[in-house]
Amino acid sequence: MLPLALTQGDPAGVGPLATLLAWRKLRKTADCAFYLRGSPDILADRARAAGLEVPFADIQQPGDALSVFENALPILPLDTPSVSAGVPSIDTAASIIASIQECVQDVMSGKASAIVTNPIAKSLLKSAGFKHPGHTEFLAELAGRAVDSPAPLPVMLLVGGGLRVALATIHMPLRAVPDALSTEHIQTVSRIVLEALPRLFGEHEARLGVCGLNPHAGEDGMLGAEDENIIKPAIHQLQYDGYAVTGPRPGDTVFHEMLEGRYDAVLAMYHDQGLIPVKTLDIWGGVNITLGLPFIRTSPDHGTAYDAAASGKVRPDSLIAALRQARQMATHKLDYDNAHEG
Structure with a gap:
């Protein structure tokens, strides 16, 4: 099974700390192996602030995540300006968008089994020229662009409770x-x-x-x-x-x-x-899924929660649920496609 691709989301939000906590929870779960396209420096800063000992592994390609996941959080490094937890900066907009684009490329090229997206702030990205109402619509455009066709109709599906x-x-x-x-x-x-x-x-x-x-x-x-x-x-x-x-x-x-x-x-x-x-x-464990795309996409069902990021009081429940949901869907898809080959 291929690894899951995790976007960094807004690095000033709860995404980095939730990612660290999710890895600590899932590291022994081999079939939930994921890697992050994001900033190792920001993750290290959040780990220090939270008093967490989390080893990182800079990997060269998505598949490398499988062999290191149990012992270290796999990261495909992405240049991201330094930003404090809870203090959003327009300077990070380009890296937020790049993380999404690169994860889409990974899954569309068969290097990842699904995409899990950390939360973004639509208002921040809009001020940087982002023209989409949200993640869902942007992913649909990227999916269409990858195969040189019109964007597919994305359908939002919420799972919880x-x-x-x-x-x-x-x-x-x-x-x-x-x-x-x-x-x-x-x-x-x-x-x-x-x-x-x-x-x-x-x-x-x-x-x-x-x-x-x-x-x-x-x-x-x-x-x-x-x-x-x-x-x-x-x-x-x-x-x-x-x-x-x-x-x-x-x-x-x-x-x-x-x-x-x-x-x-x-x-x-x-x-x-x-x-x-x-x-x-299920306020803490809900999952946002996008149907209609040529790949599996899940996301925690909450926003950037800057206040929680600033305080360090972050619950990773929804991100963990999104990662598990993505793996379950990828497994069902593989079984279904194998059963219907030819």
């Missing part, structure tokens, strides 16, 4: 959501989720619960027309095509229904509709 929740829309104001929804778009997103469930999660009879947009899923059009006119036709077409899809279901019950075992994933219509239940059930 027994839930898998995909989003029909991602980073946009709430008032823009209804206009962003269409029957075709909901079908496309649903298919991406339904086709990922067997390949990446081992759910071979995938079932999807689709959440309505409006209260009570529109209540037969009395509380908004989108559920009747946009979402329901998408579900009918998916059912006609042979997919196990249910909905639109009210947002106040669909997540409980998944916990009861009725679905393998839920499709929410907008960001907070999907993230609130996941974070309520």
Whole structure:
């Protein structure tokens, strides 16, 4: 199994210390071997401040991580300006972006099995000319650029607390959501989720619960027309095509229904509709996954948390969960692809 590629994220955030703590937790877990594309100096500084003894190994290529992981944290060094924990600097923007780009190159060239991304601050990168709403959209562009084709449609999937929740829309104001929804778009997103469930999660009879947009899923059009006119036709077409899809279901019950075992994933219509239940059930251990890309990508389900970085009070739970989730998905993918060869 190839190693996991871990981006450095914002070096002023919790990423460096979380990386150190994650390695200490996972170092004896050979199948979770990862390497960091980042700054050894910043990691060493965070280790000293936290009183951690963490040996580092500067490696030459991703595959070298496998032989050293148990005894040292593997690093592919990346020039990064010095920055204090909790004090973001625009000077680090280029290295943050470079780490993401290089990890994408690693996985697209078959040198890593998946990408795990440490948190970035979108506002900091935007001030440096970054034109993407977030990680997810940037990764989609890089994936398209690598094969000289349009960027694929990225689908955000959150995992935690027994839930898998995909989003029909991602980073946009709430008032823009209804206009962003269409029957075709909901079908496309649903298919991406339904086709990922067997390949990446081992759910071979995938079932999807689709959440309505409006209260009570529109209540037969009395509380908004989108559920009747946009979402329901998408579900009918998916059912006609042979997919196990249910909905639109009210947002106040669909997540409980998944916990009861009725679905393998839920499709929410907008960001907070999907993230609130996941974070309520598992605020520390949630994982953000991007479906629709030609590679596996996971991320801790939190931001840079500069205050926590400055105080040194960092919990690595979500990063550890993201690394484990990436490994599980890579294993499922390998098994699925081997079973369906030819």
